[in-house]
Amino acid sequence: MLKKDQNRNLSLLWLAQAISQAGDAIYQLALLWLVLDMTNSSVMTGLIAMGAYLPALIFGLYAGVFSDSMNRFRLMIFANGGQALTVLLIPLFLWYGHNNVWVICGLAFIRGCFNTLFQPALNSFIPILFPLGRLVKINAILATSGQIAWMMGPLFAGILLTVVSLPNLFIADAGSFLMGIGLLLFISQPKHPKQPEKHSHWDELKRGLSYLYGQKPIFWMIIITFINNLFIMGPAIVGLPILVKIALHGTASDFAFTEGCMAAGALVGSLIVSKLNGRLSNGLIWAIGLVLDGVTYSFIYWAASVEMVMVMIFFHGIGIPLIMVSRTSIVQIHTPNKFHGRLFSVVHLGVVGTTAISAGLVGIITSIISVKLLFFGIGCGAALCGFIGLAMPSLRNIK
Numbered sequence: 001m002l003k004k005d006q007n008r009n010l011s012l013l014w015l016a017q018a019i020s021q022a023g024d025a026i027y028q029l030a031l032l033w034l035v036l037d038m039t040n041s042s043v044m045t046g047l048i049a050m051g052a053y054l055p056a057l058i059f060g061l062y063a064g065v066f067s068d069s070m071n072r073f074r075l076m077i078f079a080n081g082g083q084a085l086t087v088l089l090i091p092l093f094l095w096y097g098h099n100n101v102w103v104i105c106g107l108a109f110i111r112g113c114f115n116t117l118f119q120p121a122l123n124s125f126i127p128i129l130f131p132l133g134r135l136v137k138i139n140a141i142l143a144t145s146g147q148i149a150w151m152m153g154p155l156f157a158g159i160l161l162t163v164v165s166l167p168n169l170f171i172a173d174a175g176s177f178l179m180g181i182g183l184l185l186f187i188s189q190p191k192h193p194k195q196p197e198k199h200s201h202w203d204e205l206k207r208g209l210s211y212l213y214g215q216k217p218i219f220w221m222i223i224i225t226f227i228n229n230l231f232i233m234g235p236a237i238v239g240l241p242i243l244v245k246i247a248l249h250g251t252a253s254d255f256a257f258t259e260g261c262m263a264a265g266a267l268v269g270s271l272i273v274s275k276l277n278g279r280l281s282n283g284l285i286w287a288i289g290l291v292l293d294g295v296t297y298s299f300i301y302w303a304a305s306v307e308m309v310m311v312m313i314f315f316h317g318i319g320i321p322l323i324m325v326s327r328t329s330i331v332q333i334h335t336p337n338k339f340h341g342r343l344f345s346v347v348h349l350g351v352v353g354t355t356a357i358s359a360g361l362v363g364i365i366t367s368i369i370s371v372k373l374l375f376f377g378i379g380c381g382a383a384l385c386g387f388i389g390l391a392m393p394s395l396r397n398i399k
Contacts, residue, residue: 005188006131008188009130010130010141013126013142014142016181018148019183020149020180021149021153022156023153025157027170029256030173031090031104032048034104035104041367042246042367044101046234046238048101049238050357052112055112060116067342068338068339073125075117075118076121076125080180081181082111082113082114083115083118084178086111087170088170090170091170123332123340123347135329136282136333137274140321143270144270148263149263155260161253218330218335218343220394221330222346228294229355230358231385232293234357235374237355238363250306258313261314262314262317266321268318269321269322281397282399283330283389285322285326286322286327286330289319289326289386293320295383296312296315297375297378297382298378299312301376331343
């Protein structure tokens with residue numbers, strides 16, 4: 001059982017993440033639909049999405065070094081505040097007539113810089129607050145905040161779009177970050193946290209990467225994460241709005257509800273992970289999640305309507321927490337906390353950094369072949385990554 005202050009911290013962290021991630025869901029929907037509306041180009045939409053995720057690719061590893069050498073809590077507050085201020089600038093530019101897609105791209109890039117700082121700090125902060133033996137359940141519980149947020153955020157956006165214009169959605173995102181900061185400030189932290197060792201940033205980065213290379217199962221898990229996300233993330237971010245708007249002639253609200261269905265499936269997946277904890281190894285859960293993630297994407301090839309996509313994307317969502325919760329728990333449990341910032345920055349690079357490459361490629365590829373054929377191909381490739389994980393005993397047997 002968790003202590004009283006740990007239960008309180010979990011509640012505050014859960015609620016802060018739910019609110020800020022609901023804002024993330026609204027922001028992603030608004031950004032991509034805005035660019036698609038302004039340009040009607042899949043290539044431009046892919047390039048803007050690439051710009052939004054490019055910071056993780058450029059300096060994502062150094063974000064982990066900052067996390068391990070600085071106060072992680074303060075870094076989280078700073079990152080959320082920076083994201084709030086940057087997002088507020090987007091509607092201001094639009095309202096004053098600056099409808100320049102490259103200005104939007106620049107602001108999305110800056111917001112991505114702040115987000116790159118936040119993620120390693122958060123995943124490194126969690127083991128400081130909670131017991132090691134409870135981390136899988138803690139991560140599963142915290143993952144539900146994201147699933148509920150990504151379900152309610154698009155739902156709220158879809159309803160909001162019936163009464164306000166698209167730029168107002170960015171204000172909702174900024175407000176979500178400010179509310180998240182307010183909740184984080186009430187978290188009880190250890191009175192005497194361990195002080196990080198002082199070395200140069202370059203030396204710290206080399207030490208972290210050297211440590212990761214020595215942990216072969218985790219090293220290969222992250223390599224597969226890189227490859228898998230090259231298949232999955234671009235279609236998830238750029239492919240879905242193109243599928244809904246261009247292939248199936250849907251509306252922004254249709255896209256919002258499709259995103260909500262994915263989040264609903266992910267919520268079910270989080271509950272499944274919590275039940276499987278202790279019955280199956282984390283490595284096995286992770287590999288099964290990869291297979292499910294890919295196979296369900298390939299089914300979109302046969303979708304004839306937005307409603308069919310909603311059903312298929314629900315089942316796709318179930319696999320997401322199987323991957324994320326098990327992978328996060330493996331790193332937290334099997335590695336020292338002093339390396340967590342750097343290790344999670346590598347994971348963040350493998351997820352968000354590869355999203356930049358994948359998003360740019362999807363924009364170009366969908367101008368050549370149908371988006372449905374793209375989903376079929378990337379689904380098969382992603383599922384293959386899972387089968388490779390299942391075939392490696394050192395991976396599937398990680399506790």
